[in-house]
Amino acid sequence: MRNNRITLGATVVVAAGALIMSGCAADSSGSTPATGDPIKVAALSGLTFFPEAPQAVQAVFDDYNDAGGFKGQPLEYTVFDDKTDPAVSSTAAKDALDGGAVALVGSSSLLDCAVNHTTWEDNNIVSLQGTGVDPFCFSTPNIAAANAGPYFDTFATLYDGSENLGFSSICAAIVPDDEAGKSAYEQAIAAWSAATGQELAYIDFSLTRGQASYAGNVASLKGENCDAIMVGEVGPAVTAFLGEAANQGLSLPVLVLTSCYSDEFAAGVTYGGDIHVPAEFSPYTDPNDESNTDWAAVMDAHAVPKTSFAQGGYLAAKYFIAILETIDGDVTRDSFTEAAKAMTEPIENPMVGTPWIFGEGDAHQANRSAWPLVIEANTNAWTSLGPWLIGDDIGWVDTTTG
Amino acid sequence: MNFIVALVVGLSAGALYAVIGVGLTLMSVLTRVINFSIVAVGVFGAFLSIRALPLLVPAAPEVRTAIVVVVAVLVAAILSGVLGWIEATWLAEASTTARSAVTVASLLMLISLSFVLFGSRPQPLRPLLIGPAFVAGNIAVTKVGVALLITAVVVAVAAWIVIRRTPLGVRLRAISDRQTAAELLGVNVKALQIGVWIVVGGIMGLCISIIGNTGAADATSMITLVIPGAAAALVGAFKSLPMAIVGGLLVGAFQGALTAFPSITLLRDWIPIVVIILFLLWNQRKEVWDVAR
Numbered sequence: 001m002r003n004n005r006i007t008l009g010a011t012v013v014v015a016a017g018a019l020i021m022s023g024c025a026a027d028s029s030g031s032t033p034a035t036g037d038p039i040k041v042a043a044l045s046g047l048t049f050f051p052e053a054p055q056a057v058q059a060v061f062d063d064y065n066d067a068g069g070f071k072g073q074p075l076e077y078t079v080f081d082d083k084t085d086p087a088v089s090s091t092a093a094k095d096a097l098d099g100g101a102v103a104l105v106g107s108s109s110l111l112d113c114a115v116n117h118t119t120w121e122d123n124n125i126v127s128l129q130g131t132g133v134d135p136f137c138f139s140t141p142n143i144a145a146a147n148a149g150p151y152f153d154t155f156a157t158l159y160d161g162s163e164n165l166g167f168s169s170i171c172a173a174i175v176p177d178d179e180a181g182k183s184a185y186e187q188a189i190a191a192w193s194a195a196t197g198q199e200l201a202y203i204d205f206s207l208t209r210g211q212a213s214y215a216g217n218v219a220s221l222k223g224e225n226c227d228a229i230m231v232g233e234v235g236p237a238v239t240a241f242l243g244e245a246a247n248q249g250l251s252l253p254v255l256v257l258t259s260c261y262s263d264e265f266a267a268g269v270t271y272g273g274d275i276h277v278p279a280e281f282s283p284y285t286d287p288n289d290e291s292n293t294d295w296a297a298v299m300d301a302h303a304v305p306k307t308s309f310a311q312g313g314y315l316a317a318k319y320f321i322a323i324l325e326t327i328d329g330d331v332t333r334d335s336f337t338e339a340a341k342a343m344t345e346p347i348e349n350p351m352v353g354t355p356w357i358f359g360e361g362d363a364h365q366a367n368r369s370a371w372p373l374v375i376e377a378n379t380n381a382w383t384s385l386g387p388w389l390i391g392d393d394i395g396w397v398d399t400t401t402g
Numbered sequence: 403m404n405f406i407v408a409l410v411v412g413l414s415a416g417a418l419y420a421v422i423g424v425g426l427t428l429m430s431v432l433t434r435v436i437n438f439s440i441v442a443v444g445v446f447g448a449f450l451s452i453r454a455l456p457l458l459v460p461a462a463p464e465v466r467t468a469i470v471v472v473v474a475v476l477v478a479a480i481l482s483g484v485l486g487w488i489e490a491t492w493l494a495e496a497s498t499t500a501r502s503a504v505t506v507a508s509l510l511m512l513i514s515l516s517f518v519l520f521g522s523r524p525q526p527l528r529p530l531l532i533g534p535a536f537v538a539g540n541i542a543v544t545k546v547g548v549a550l551l552i553t554a555v556v557v558a559v560a561a562w563i564v565i566r567r568t569p570l571g572v573r574l575r576a577i578s579d580r581q582t583a584a585e586l587l588g589v590n591v592k593a594l595q596i597g598v599w600i601v602v603g604g605i606m607g608l609c610i611s612i613i614g615n616t617g618a619a620d621a622t623s624m625i626t627l628v629i630p631g632a633a634a635a636l637v638g639a640f641k642s643l644p645m646a647i648v649g650g651l652l653v654g655a656f657q658g659a660l661t662a663f664p665s666i667t668l669l670r671d672w673i674p675i676v677v678i679i680l681f682l683l684w685n686q687r688k689e690v691w692d693v694a695r
Contacts, residue, residue, distance in 0.1 A: 048523070212623050212671065215411040216661020222540045223404050236524035236619070243616035247544040248411065249534040268526030268615060272533075 036073035039331050041320070042101035043077070043108075043130070044092050044116070046084040049234065050108035052305050053130030054079040056313030057106035059302035060321070070324055070331065082109050084209075089115045097123055102333045103340075105320045106130035106313040110209070113137035114180060125333050126340045126358065128320055130313035134177065135184035139401040142337075144364035146315040146356065147308075148280040148391075150257055151188040151399045154232055156278040156370035156389045157255040158192045158200075163394075164372070165276065167228035170255070171221050172200050173214075173241070174232030175207035184399045185232065195395025201226055207233060214241040218248050230255040235265040242271040251377065261285075261373065262307040266380050273377050278370030278389055281311040282351045285373070286384035291350035311351060319356055322347050353388035365391075365398045405662040407540050412658015413651055414547025419674075420554040420650025421609050422631025423638065425602045428561055430640040432578050432598045435489060435501040438628055439509035443485070444606030445624045446512055447478030448527055449520050451611065471530065475607040481512075482603020486596040494581070494591070509625065516621035529614025546613055553612075554650070557605060558643035574598070630654070633674035636681040653677055 041061070043054045058077055065074040078099060080092035089109065093116040096104065104120070108131030120127055120142040129137050132145030138152075148156070154174070161167045172189075176182035182205055193199055202224040204217055218241065221229060229245070229252050231238050238260050245252075251272035258280040269275065284292040284306060295314050299306050324331065327339045346355035346366075353369025368391030373382050422441060429437045451474035458466045485508050493501050531549055534542035565571035576584035577591045585591045610624065630653050637649025656677075657670040 206665075208668070210623070212626075213415060215415060215658060216408050216670070219408040219411045219540075219658075219661065220404060222407060222542075236615075239524065239526075239615055240619065243529060243532070243614070246532045247414070247534065247546060247616055248542040249537050264526060268524075268528065268619075270528055270532050270614075 036069060036071070038074050038076035039070060039102060039324075040076050040078070040100045041103055041105050042096035042099060043079045043104055043106045044082050044089060044096065044112045045079055045107055045130075046109040046111075047079075047081045049084065049110060050131050050309050052307050052310040053106050053108035053313030053316070055302070055304040056299065056310040057130060057317040059298050059304050060314055060317035062302065063298060064321060070321075073331070077105075082112060084110050086111055086115045090119075093119050097125065101125065102331055102336045103128065103320060106316045108133075108309060108313065110134060110177065113140065113143050114178075117143055123333070124337050126337050128316045128340075128358075130316040131309050135180050135399050135401050138365045138399050139363045141362045141364075144340075144356075144358045144366055145312075146319065146352075146367060147312040148258070148367040148370060149365070149399075150232065150259075151184045152365065152368060152391060152396060153257045153278060153280060153370060154185055154230075155188040155192050155391075155396055156394075157230060157257060157276065158189065158198075159196065159394050160276060160278055160370075160372050160389060161228050161230065161253075161255045162192070162196050162198045165228070165253070167253070167255075168198065169201040169225055169227045170198075170230055171202040171204075171224050171226035171228070172230040172232065173204040173207055173217050173221065174230075175209055175211075175237070176205045177209065180401055184401070187397065187399055191395060191397040194397075200230075207237075209237075211237070214244045215248075217241070218244045218250065221245075222248065222250065226252055228253045228255060232257055234259040235262055236268075239265060239269050242269055242275070246271050258308050258370070261382070262305075264305075264307070266375055266382055269375065269380065271377070275375040277373050277375075279373055280308055280367060280370060281315070282353075283371055283373055283382070283384040283386075284308075284311065285382040289384065295351065315349060315351060315356070318349065319347060319358075323358070353390055354392075363398060363400070368392065368396055405659060407542075408662035409655050409659045410541050410543055412654045412656070412661070414544040414654070415658065416634075416651040416654015417547045417550035417554065418609065418613060418627065418650070419630040419634045419653050420647040421550050421557070421605070422627060423634030423646035423650045424554050424557050424561075424643055425606060426628075426631055426635040427638055427640050427643055427646045428557075429598060429602055430498075430635070432574050433486070433489070433501075433595045434498050434578065434581075435505060436498070436632075436640070437485075437599075437602070438502065438505045438632075439485065439512055440482075440505075440602065440606055441610070441628045441631065442509050442512040442516075442625045443478045443481045443603045444474075444608075444610040445621055446481060446516060447474040447476070447603075447607035448610040449516065449525050449621070450474070450477050451607075452525060452527055467530065471608065471611045474611045475604045478607025478610075479600045479604035482606075483596055483600040485603075486599025487592075489599075490592040490595045509628075513621055513625060520621065524615060524619040527611075527614045527619050529616050530612045532616075546616065549612055550609060551647075551651075553605070553609060554647050558647060561643060629678075630657075630674040633677040633681075636678055639681075639685075649677075 045054050061075040082089035104127035110133050113136035114134040117136045117140040127143045129145035137145045253274045255276050261277050261279045282291040340358040343359045346357035348355045356366040370389045372385040451470045531545040535545045535548040573589045634650035635646050638645030656673045660670045
């Protein structure tokens with residue numbers, strides 16, 4: 001009887017201890033032994049799709065804290081997983097605000113901007129997206145993304161296809177996500193038509209995220225007279241799409257978006273035609289590229305996979321720190337937002353083709369550049385082509401959300 | 403034209419369902435269990451096998467591929483054998499329902515283990531066969547489809563020959579019909595049942611290696627292929643191998659045909675469920691409502 005009680009008591013203590021310790025381990029804060037009050041920063045991410053952007057931010061912040069932080073204050077970073085669900089995202093936004101975040105840095109989600117941009121505006125907080133996807137990341141006053149976004153990238157990949165590569169009959173298959181996304185893609189396509197005089201031979205907006213098989217979409221494409229295929233989806237979906245296309249005997253050149261720009265995609269794809277990507281940032285796979293040396297070193301030191309999403313997170317963190325260092329006095333949500341909107345000098349970084357600025361304004365599309373790369377047919381390695389496609393030079397029109 | 407193209411493409415996908423249906427039917431007949439984790443062991447084996455790739459860099463590409471496939475088949479077979487051993491040891495006398503319920507638990511465990519080990523992102527599982535087997539205009543029959551259909555037919559024929567024409571088959575039929583009597587007559591029930599689990603597991607490992615990442619290649623999507631596979635097996639009433647093959651091809655063809663109409667293409671995922679429901683209703687057609695319940 002007594003033995004049982006002792007065992008029970010010990011078990012309770014151990015279980016409680018385990019619970020407490022696992023709670024400590026789950027806390028993804030980045031504070032160091034620095035003594036100052038931590039500056040709290042948050043991010044909302046769909047961690048199944050884009051885990052690297054917040055990881056990259058954490059890496060930059062860890063290094064910054066080790067070097068002394070902001071006047072002795074460490075940056076404390078908390079990432080909320082929105083599970084690509086609007087309700088969870090909305091709750092996560094409230095949690096982030098209640099946690100005392102002064103800004104959101106490196107958020108990377110399929111729907112964060114659409115769900116939360118009003119919340120950010122109502123609470124006078126800004127979000128420096130690492131990976132902005134939905135159109136509200138590029139058309140609302142409190143959000144500025146480090147990346148160029150899928151709408152600019154769609155415009156750039158079509159422009160590259162028609163003007164640099166000479167395709168005149170491009171067939172597109174794009175996943176629209178929702179009405180706002182579809183409208184944004186249509187705007188990008190219209191801007192391309194206006195700038196080049198070309199039309200798409202075929203457009204398939206029926207794709208859905210996480211679709212199990214693209215057999216039907218590929219079969220529909222075959223009936224049109226395409227000389228190139230544009231696939232607007234993330235890397236793993238494109239791999240499945242191209243696998244299916246190869247199975248059905250297609251080997252047309254393919255134009256895809258920057259989410260395919262990763263070593264993982266190149267290793268996993270099997271296709272008999274060229275695959276062209278306009279990357280949102282400078283090409284880190286190019287051995288001659290020097291702009292990414294610091295980024296690569298930071299990613300390697302913190303074991304973050306090297307993808308273009310990690311580049312976005314890294315840049316968002318660097319932009320945050322640059323704005324932070326312009327603040328005199330206390331760092332609060334209001335003072336950071338004020339500093340961000342008061343920016344007049346854009347930040348140059350060789351990883352991006354256009355300098356980045358927050359500033360005043362109802363919309364922010366600060367990254368309007370793309371760098372063309374290609375995976376040649378039946379190979380599994382990236383070749384850098386360049387040069388920068390700069391939005392203002394090629395007729396880009398900013399996305400609006402009506 | 404579009405319709406025919408899509409339908410033929412669906413047939414190629416249906417070949418995979420046919421193989422899964424054949425596997426499910428075999429296990430149902432020989433080991434009295436509806437093995438819901440039949441695809442999961444194959445997927446696990448395939449995903450684990452690509453982890454062996456970095457160790458094989460010095461070898462020639464064909465040798466590398468061959469070793470990776472062998473690893474996939476072995477891992478899937480062993481995993482399936484372990485499950486079979488659990489079933490045969492602790493659930494030997496249990497009802498089919500209880501035995502099947504355990505496979506649901508193992509399915510969920512394999513999905514979670516897969517997330518832990520491989521993450522939830524799709525895996526770079528290069529398919530073994532790429533490209534069309536024959537092309538007629540826009541209509542293409544894929545090599546993968548042909549290979550899987552041949553696998554399904556070969557397995558069905560081999561199973562028929564073994565079960566009907568060999569002493570081993572007699573013993574297998576004995577344990578599936580009268581397990582206790584067979585055991586008392588000295589048939590090694592446990593070993594035979596585990597053997598069936600191992601063989602079917604290995605076949606699934608091979609099939610998943612063949613299809614690779616031409617469909618969604620994350621663990622959950624691949625494992626939910628068991629649903630159309632179950633629909634295929636149901637067309638054969640979990641007894642008839644030829645009908646399971648036909649059922650698989652039919653389900654695939656329906657799904658393919660639906661994708662020719664973009665406005666209702668989302669319904670393609672409902673086809674297996676509809677088939678299952680139709681079969682169950684047909685099965686119960688002679689029952690009077692309150693008597694059956």
